[in-house]
Amino acid sequence: MTTTVSASGIGLRYGGTRALDDVSLRLTTGVTGLLGPNGAGKTTLLRVLATALPADRGSFTVLGHDPGTARGRQEVRRRLGYLPQTPGFHPDFTAFEFVDYVAILKEMTGRAARHREVRRVLDEVGLAEVRGKRIRKLSGGMRQRVALGAALVGDPGFLVLDEPTVGLDPEQRMRFRELIAGAGEGRTVLLSTHQTEDVAMLCHRVLVMAGGRVRFEGTPAELTARAAGRVWSSTERDPGARAGWRTGTGSFRNVGDPPDGAELLEPTLEDGYLLTLDGAGTGAGAIAGEGVSA
């Protein structure tokens, strides 16, 4: 598959904090998931790729354009849709007014064509009926859809979504996943999330970051396969497990290095993710702390 976005050796520090450390990646058309614990550098990476924050070192290209030059940056921005972690809504705007405002910022100056585009994206995210409602009157799920609609203005080839499903209930999340999957048809989408199910259900590729570095890049199946033979069931908590918890059936589910003769279980993507963090030497404490119950 053709590479649409590629980055090489990206580094960025905030004072003494190394937020990105030699990050290289390649994206192709479709939805790529970006997983990582709090503070891994996900938002920083997305902001760099969205040209909202300049990196200290390294380079990247988006759809053949190099944002290292003023001209290239403008070309990248024209092809970019960005849904930030906290979209800056004005709550008294209607959904239509907000998306229209974003369309103006995206250089759409012709009023009639712009309004057609605003109606098109609000339709695409299923908000045609409520486009005249004020944003403060909309549910959290609808607000996120307004933000996605705004990101889709101008039909961008590269869509950057920073934790768009956070705080949504399961039904809204499912609805949002459908929209992201639709948006990923023919587009390059980079989706930062803490939800491993988002990645398992939506993504054709996944990146795992920890401590500012990319720790894994591959398919969801390859990430899951990292936990093959490393998840097992036991009646008592296994002290050798990296993480273990009592499940609803009363038995323990353990992740780590199983003892001989252990009853192995089918791994999930989350197991592969946890073991990847453990291998990175950055997540072991968190994994044990969160996962183990006596």
Ligand SMILES: Nc1ncnc2c1ncn2[C@@H]1O[C@H](COP(=O)(O)OP(=O)(O)OP(=O)(O)O)[C@@H](O)[C@H]1O
């Ligand atoms: N504006 C800032 N000034 C100083 N340090 C920052 C700033 N933004 C982020 N950091 C630090 O940089 C590191 C990476 O943060 P970043 O927000 O990119 O991580 P993240 O993976 O998106 O985390 P989360 O999942 O919590 O959103 C963290 O150590 C964070 O505390």
